Amino acid sequence: MVRQAAKPKPDMSYSDYIASGTRLARLEADDMPNYAAMSYAELREEMKSRGMFKGGKKQRMISVLEDQFRYMRTEHRKNPFRQAEIDLRERPEMMLTSDFKSDPSRISFMDLPGEIRNMIYDLALFEPAESDFEQAGDWQINAVGDTFFLPRSEAYWSELDLTTLRGDRTLSVLHVLGALDKQIRKEVQTFFWAHVHVTITVKYSGQAYYYVVRRFLEKIGPLGRTALAGLTVHRRRKDYSQAQHQDFQALMVLLRDCKTLRTLDLSLPIHMVMGPPDRKAMEGFFLQGQHLVSPSIDALVGALHSIPQLRFVRLYTVSKHDVGQHLGYDDFAVFALTGARAGLLVREVRKRLQTRIEIEFHIMGDIEQAESYEEWLSWKAANTG
Known part of the structure; x- marks a missing residue:
């Protein structure tokens, strides 16, 4: 044959x-x-x-x-918006609002009440049923490194431009509408981000988790961050690469821009939160019984407390016991950031976050009775000798 x-x-x-x-x-x-x-x-x-x-x-x-x-x-x-594309192609001067002279006897789009404009944006973005968004609500994105794409586009490796939301025909509606007028661009993108909860799946376990979250917030720009309603970022496997502390610090700065964020669901294992600036504070906390003064925990708490609309937070703070290779085989770092000691740090995070009583916090991490550093070193010597 x-x-x-x-x-x-x-x-x-x-x-x-x-x-x-x-x-x-x-x-x-x-x-x-x-x-x-x-x-x-x-x-x-x-x-x-x-x-x-x-x-x-x-x-x-x-x-x-x-x-x-x-x-x-x-x-x-x-393509449900082909007629608008045809009109724009036949009358390109309409794309240049400074050159286009409207008929003063006719009401313009910007003369409509804001509620009516929002109704139009809703129809344009979330209808018809076969559109990419389908409806306001959960919007799924996959991430591979520095590339974000819709799950159905993965096979074609069609990167999604998060600044203009340009990736295919329906997504480009935001780009087309935004090209008409600066005020319309601001309104339509703000409307979109305010009506979706973004769920990002980090596709491969070896990727730097904080880097992906940071790059997403950078790519949607100040307008997207200011309007974003909800964010969940999860991965397929619960293993984590190196500490990524610089990306964590950058992420905390970007979160402060998310003033209308209402829900946040992230994996923030304690060994990824704590970095070199916290070493002295952890030594005083674990070895001398001092109050924990941690720049990284302060940054996390400060970022979340600075978001006035925030009402629900879930943080997965559990650290695996086998993170020694990511901590450079530093005995004290492994002691402080694994097992029961990590639980004490989680308790500090809980205690400081829950001073904001109107937010529902779920801090996922065990709190156990921790042995002293000397006891841990003796246990380590007995089990590695």
């Missing part, structure tokens, strides 16, 4: 395809050209105009061109 070669996919993107007024008109009319009636030279010219191969058998070229038309017709029907 001879295996037939798979038909090539259309080489031209949808946006490039409809850049031609003739091709767009045929899609609108659902009028496929009669490729079978074309000459060989005409078919080659059609292929050339689409950036495809320029030769081959006549029947194969007809088949490829017909398949491309069917594919583009499907893409066109899936």
